[in-house]
Amino acid sequence: MLDLNFVRGNLGKVEEKLRARGADPEALLGNFHSLDQRRREAITQAEQLKARRNELSQQVGALKKAGKNDEAAAVMDETRALKDKLDELDTAATALDEELRQSLARVPNLTRDEVPAGTSxxxxxxxxxxxxxxxxxxxxxxxxxxxxxxxxxxxxxxxxxxxxxxxxxxxxxxxxxxxxxxxxxxxxxxxxxxxxxxxxxMVNSKSLYGTGQLPKFADDLFRCSDADAESAAAGAYKDNDHWLxxxxxxxxxxxxxxxxxxxxxxxxxxxxxxxxxxxxxxxxxxxxxxxxxxxxxxxxxxxxxxxxxxxxxxxxxxxxxxxxxxxxxxxxxxxxxxxxxxxxxxxxxxxxxxxxxxxxxxxxxxxxxxxxxxxxxxxxxxxxxxxxxxxxxxxxxxxxxxxxxxxxxxxxxxxxxxxxxxxxxxxxxxxxxxxxxxxxxx
RNA sequence: GGAGGGAUGGGUGAGCGGUUGAAACCGGCGGUCUUGAAAACCGUUGUACUCGAAAGGGUACCGGGGGUUCGAAUCCCUCUCCCUCCGCCA
Structure with missing residues (x-):
């Protein structure tokens, strides 16, 4: 996996290196900039609301300790009202983060400059x-x-x-x-x-991810039948599956x-x-x-x-x-x-x-x-x-x-x-x- | 396969609903002392993401996932792994 910060700061170079491999930067990273942007905005929004929630929750604790139960109840109501919005923002942020990670997981390593250009x-x-x-x-x-x-x-x-x-x-x-x-x-x-x-x-999916065989090259591998075929097909591998x-x-x-x-x-x-x-x-x-x-x-x-x-x-x-x-x-x-x-x-x-x-x-x-x-x-x-x-x-x-x-x-x-x-x-x-x-x- | 017990930072290990990102000890790093070292003492010491020019904020993470709650390391469900005992077995 490439470093997220490096990709962000060197997108042009990354694209050039991918093209040198014969890969299509558009297909791999096409919307990287906008995806990264949307992801960060979503994270920021969700985190701001969480900060607000945490702040209110602390107030509840303090008010209850001071015996001000009525005031505490009012703050609790206010926090409860935040919940739907927070769930929505959090879900969006998580989804975008996951999307970025998955796309990054499919990007190959960058070849060194001394590697000769070529197609086969x-x-x-x-x-x-x-x-x-x-x-x-x-x-x-x-x-x-x-x-x-x-x-x-x-x-x-x-x-x-x-x-x-x-x-x-x-x-x-x-x-x-x-x-x-x-x-x-x-x-x-x-x-x-x-x-x-x-x-x-035999190893589990996590190991194959670690060295780069998964998620891209599952077809080249023999999977043992204890794997959950359905989730594996969906790209979601279990922790305790086995591959040769x-x-x-x-x-x-x-x-x-x-x-x-x-x-x-x-x-x-x-x-x-x-x-x-x-x-x-x-x-x-x-x-x-x-x-x-x-x-x-x-x-x-x-x-x-x-x-x-x-x-x-x-x-x-x-x-x-x-x-x-x-x-x-x-x-x-x-x-x-x-x-x-x-x-x-x-x-x-x-x-x-x-x-x-x-x-x-x-x-x-x-x-x-x-x-x-x-x-x-x-x-x-x-x-x-x-x-x-x-x-x-x-x-x-x-x-x-x-x-x-x-x-x-x-x-x-x-x-x-x-x-x-x-x-x-x-x-x-x-x-x-x-x-x-x-x-x-x- | 059956019955129990566990999983907390680099390590050991406390905490079991609200200033706990997390005590204490060990280790690491910096310093005092010393000719030097050791010992002793003092200080310091997680990661990732995110906002910010920076200073400095924020969020998440106590095996994984989900739930309850205003608030979860702490309560509930579930999965994985480890340990002990029984059974089976190359």
Whole structure:
């Protein structure tokens, strides 16, 4: 959420930044000025009447104490007469306030000035490229052919169990997924200084609001049937409903919702393995082969809470921490700076890491590392207490990134480490996690 | 699932219809003392919105929502969460 005062004072800039994203400022904020104006007038009117009521009520107390019951009764009558008008003004003020809040909740974060202008992923900018693409003396296959050939990936039976966009991993394939999770968590906890978290895989609406998935992106999520569908459809979510998490970002960032952190504790660096559940609404027909795009996938996530002035440096570090996994596994990859049109709703600046997939001859996103600045912190009310004379609590900056998407790492291993005979070599760094296994073969 | 008890500021915890935005203690910040520190003492210390050029006002907030009342942290209803006991259970 953007700061109301900032929007009010910088409406032109906000509109410009929204246009840069390809959003329509008219649709999002069209009547902001007049709405804000009407809201403030309504609040002022209601508050003036409340002040009057409070003043009279105090008089009643004083008169009664003094034994002047007749006079008290007269004042009580006068106050009672205020009631209808007060209800009316209060209702109007509350409605306008709510309207403003809801419209603000749907406004995306403003992208940083260094984010390149653009309308789609085609406009993302390559920041760097790492590694050398392997030369194959045979035609490299896509991962679904390799995985099914080795009997470690079973998409047909997954479809029987759950439908399209699910996978079953078998034997060394299942172990490879588990090995990757342990490898990534170990590296982040032992070498990069993160603390491991195992959060719930279901969260309530409030948490999803805090990180920005709600209210705008409900269609992308799986909602559990204990939710009150009727009120949810109306945009009014209950406190005790449950949704499957689309990423560990949601539970981990919300860990400190409505809390005030000690400055000395910052930055807080957390890493979490979780499955992620995404409805992939609107992705029909996209990436239907293989396991690139799934309703359930596993991911190791990195999350940071920082002081505002540190978030840029921590963003770079976090992105490096994800890159180091790719480098340890010796994958050719590149780092992209997402353009304004491709940067996510809550993010001010995002780097995507794309891994080379020789079976498909493309770079594919395997990590997305974002600086949300105070956008999520404001929604989730996560503050810190600055030391010294700066007494006022401030919103932290939140950041997160995949470190990495495990399913996509799994398929990247198949495609990059495949052999002519259909077997797959195990990357050096992963061998200890695979019980010393050299290769997966039939 | 059943029966009880709770939820108050950064923390612990009083208040149970009218100068209570909220005692006290702890913590934080500033100061006195000290070569420095500690101790002791003194002062200070919530958030959001809103009016105002400012000084300074106003409103709301004691888990959430609703109600009673001239007036609610305090009474009533309801929801959520936590604790204790019983039952069930990976």
């Amino acid at each position: 992923e085609a406009d993302n900018v390559v920041i760097k490229t790492w590694g050398t693409k392997r030369n194959f003396d045979f035609e490299p296959k896509p991962h679904w052919e390799i995985g099914e050939g080795l009997g470690i990936l079973d998409l047909e039976r997954a479809a029987k169990l759950s439908g399209a966009r699910f996978a079953v991993y078998m034997g060394a394939g299942a172990r490879l997924e588990r090995a990757l999770i342990s490898f990534m968590l170990d590296m982040h906890t032992q070498q990069h200084g993160y603390t491991e978290v195992l959060p719930p895989f 998490i689309p990423t560990a970002e949601v539970p981990v960032t919300n860990l400190y919702r409505d809390e005030i952190l000690e400055e000395a504790r910052l930055p807080i660096c957390l890493t979490a393995y979780t499955p992620c559940f995404r409805a992939e609404a609107g992705a029909a027909g996209k990436d239907t082969r293989g396991i690139i795009r799934q309703h359930q996938f596993q991911k190791v996530e990195l999350v940071k809470f920082t002081k505002p002035e540190d978030s840029d440096a921590e963003h770079e570090k976090l992105t490096r921490n994800a890159e180091e996994i790719l480098e340890a596994l010796e994958f050719p990859y590149r780092r992209m700076l997402l353009c304004t049109g491709d940067t996510g709703f809550s993010s001010a600046k995002t780097f995507d890491l794309e891994v080379w997939l020789p079976g498909q001859q493309v770079y594919r996103e395997i990590s997305s590392c974002s600086n949300f600045e105070s956008f999520q912190a404001r929604r989730a009310n996560i503050r810190f207490k600055p030391g010294g004379l700066k007494a006022k609590n401030e919103f932290v900056h939140t950041l997160n990134g995949s470190g990495l998407a495990v399913g996509r790492t799994w398929l990247a291993i198949l495609e990059n480490y495949q052999q002519a005979d259909g077997s797959v070599r195990i990357p050096e760094a992963l061998k200890p996690y695979m019980g010393g296994l050299e290769a997966i073969s039939k």
